[in-house]
Amino acid sequence: MKKLSTILFVLVGICTYAQQTYYNGINFNLRGIALKSELSDLIISTHTKKLSYSNVWDALKKTDIDPTDPTRVVQIYGYNKTSTGNDAYYNKVNNNGGNSGQWNREHTFAKSLGTPNLGTSGPGADAHHLRASDVKRNSDRGNLKFIDGSGNSRKIGSGWYPGDEWKGDVARMMMYMYLRYDTTCLPANVGFGSTSQTPDGMIDLFLKWNAEDPVSQFEIQRNEYLGDRNNAYAQGNRNPFIDNPYLATLIWGGPEAENKWPGLLNTSDINQNNIKSYTKENSILVATGNTAVKMIEVFNTNGQLINTYKNTKGLKTIELRNFEKGVYVLKISGDKVNLTQKVLIK
Secondary structure, three states: OOOHHHHHHHHOOOOOHHHHHHOOOOOOOOOHHHHHHHHHHHHHHOOOOOOOHHHHHHHHHHHOEEOOEEEEEEOOOOOEOOOOOOOEOEEEOOOEOOOOOOEEEEEOOOHHHOOOOOOOOHHHHOOOOEEEEEHHHHHHHOOOEEOOOOOOOEEEOOEEEOOOOOHHHHHHHHHHHHHHHHHHHOHHHHEOOOOOOOOOOOOHHHHHHHHHOOOOHHHHHHHHHHHOOOOOOOOOOOOHHHHOOHHHHHHHOOOOOOOOOOOOOOOOOOOHHHOEEEEEOOEEEEEOOOOOOOEEEEEEOOOOEEEEEEOOOOOOEEEEOOOOOEEEEEEEEEOOEEEEEEEEEO
16 A cells, blocks of 8 residues: 555655555545545545535635735636726625625525535535635625636527636535535536546546646645644535545546656556547457556446456457446456546447
């Protein structure tokens, strides 16, 4: 088991001491759903302080402060740094409320898109996804699902593009909410995108944004405050995808995101993107690339084991035959791989 504590000196300047202690005990040899499960357990167990919805005002006045000027907050979706209108990037720290020109609490995972509605407690008061936002711009977004685009934040068709500067923030917040609250906060409920290339309910849109828009110092500031239990309005847990966006790649695949812990997560150990699964008539074809696969287990969508294929090491393409139409989940394992993929037989 690789533990962060064993390689602290390798990561000096890359990983903070808070991160080092927080992830001690996580098995970073795991991949796919297995790694997701460990990180999910961690952020749930360390969420020791549940903020009230009124507490969130005070939390945002700490987490969303402009790092260069403590008299103002940074507003998500904002882009004009000289404006005081609804496109404004900044607002006065104590100018919070519900009136025009003020900032309020934006649920990036819109309350009504949760299953059930997130409300204003529990997931609805989780400061990891609540951000300071201009009142009018918050209203313009409403409960629109996130959609791909470019440029500044705006409505596109029936969706909302958060803006080039904010799309990575959004992706990483949605990933956190999925790990923390599971099916209550399904990614497909809050964003437009396919789940066909991921082993569970993650959508390709958020994986794309996570890779395209690197973590900012502002995100790090928020994560450090909320994860430090000594802070008055800290929850005690962290967003793993802010600490290292590459964790999303190891769990769900997709475009390769920045690896902030190269001494811990060596990309040459395994590249799960090398393993691709395809379907042909009633067969499933698994192309292994250069990865040694020892066993493939096939499950139906109810989690029932359908079949197990062993002694597959050395095969470049593994053909699994005689499947009926439907969705199947493959658990692919070997010395350096522990991966879950989903396939559809049409």
